Amino acid sequence: MTKEFRRSFFPQTTDADWDDWRWQIKNRICDLKSLEKIFSLSNDERDALLNNAGQLAFAITPYYASLMDRFDPNDPLRITHIPVTAEMESCAGEEIDPLGEDCSMATPGLVHKYPDRALFLATNICAGYCRYCNRARMVSHKEQAVPQSNWDKALEYLRKHNEIRDVLISGGDPLMLGDEKIDWLLGKLREIKHIEFIRIGTKIPITLPQRITNDLALILKKYHPLWISVHVVHPSELTSEATAALGRLADAGLPIGSQTVLLKGVNDTPEIMKKLMHKLLINRVTPYALFQMDQIKGASRFRTSIRTGLGIISSLQGHTTGYAVPKYIIDPPGGGGKVQLVPNSVVGREGDYILLRNYQEKIYRYYDPLSS
Secondary structure: OHHHHHHHHOOOOOHHHHOOHHHHHHOOEOOHHHHHOOOOOOHHHHHHHHOOOOOOOOOEOHHHHOOOOOOOOOOHHHHHHOOOHHHHOOOOOOEOOOOOOHHHEEEOOEEOOOOOEEEEEOOOOOOOOOOOOOOHHHHOOOOOOOOHHHHHHHHHHHHHOOOOOEEEEEOOOHHHOOHHHHHHHHHHHHHOOOOOEEEEEEOHHHHOHHHOOHHHHHHHHOOOOEEEEEEOOOHHHOOHHHHHHHHHHHHOOOOEEEEEEEOOOOOOOHHHHHHHHHHHHHOOOEEEEEEEOOOEOOOHHHOOOHHHHHHHHHHHOOOOOHHHOOEEEEOOOOOOOOEEEOOOOEEEEEOOEEEEEOOOOOEEEEEOOOOO
């Protein structure tokens, strides 16, 4: 599919150019004129781009565009990246900052919400912009680098707060930074002795797998224990290119976990979710979290019911390997932090026995005396 796409829309592009992540960024599809050359747009998609609907920037790498159906506006990957006019609508419960991160901002770009963890927002730039992004307020403006002064203030705060043992680097997408900047930042964090655990949150292996070069993998390898949280929402994202990128990370000894957002029309059926979880495991990615979509303004078209999410978890538990069952998590508005949601497995008590429901809906008794 990718080769055919290249021949049709980038016929002068060499293999070396296509496989160069900088070429992919330089040639991103960022406006209506470029998009219409490739896609048969619906009136709604065209109107959204003409009227600059919503609050979120628009960009798609040529590689990621090649994975989308050019004629079907309901294609799962297409709807996650091409805007529609519904983005101008705001529904009950939606907020610009649904996770309350701005209220927990210790320094510009450093969120300290949990006792022993901090979120380091290293950049405002992504390779492509998901239409359900919970940081649309940050990545909505003209792409520009985060000032070095923000990094310096964040690092100074981290040095002074020895209760912080875990730092998640996110953004934007931190792997959009150049090798030297990534090396520098990881080195500075590793110098802080009380920081034991560093994570990078990214969608780059999926939207821009060319970025995961051997040189980058070698840089990341220097800073163990370092974990990668990769954002993936649909089985069709796990192409041979993505597999190769994830393989380079895994071969560098980097544990990889997935973060999947539950999205209506994209992955909200047991069949699609099971296929995705299985493909993740084959790619040496541990399914970690299935997120109920945050209540971000203009993204209600993607939101499913919590009942749907619990049903998907129930469809996985007992019906596939335990490694393929992610945690189902909701991050309620107001900054309270993540809450895990589970199907109702404890159904009651009979004296000294707990009553448990298994994946077949059968009830079992487990001896658990109240006096113990």
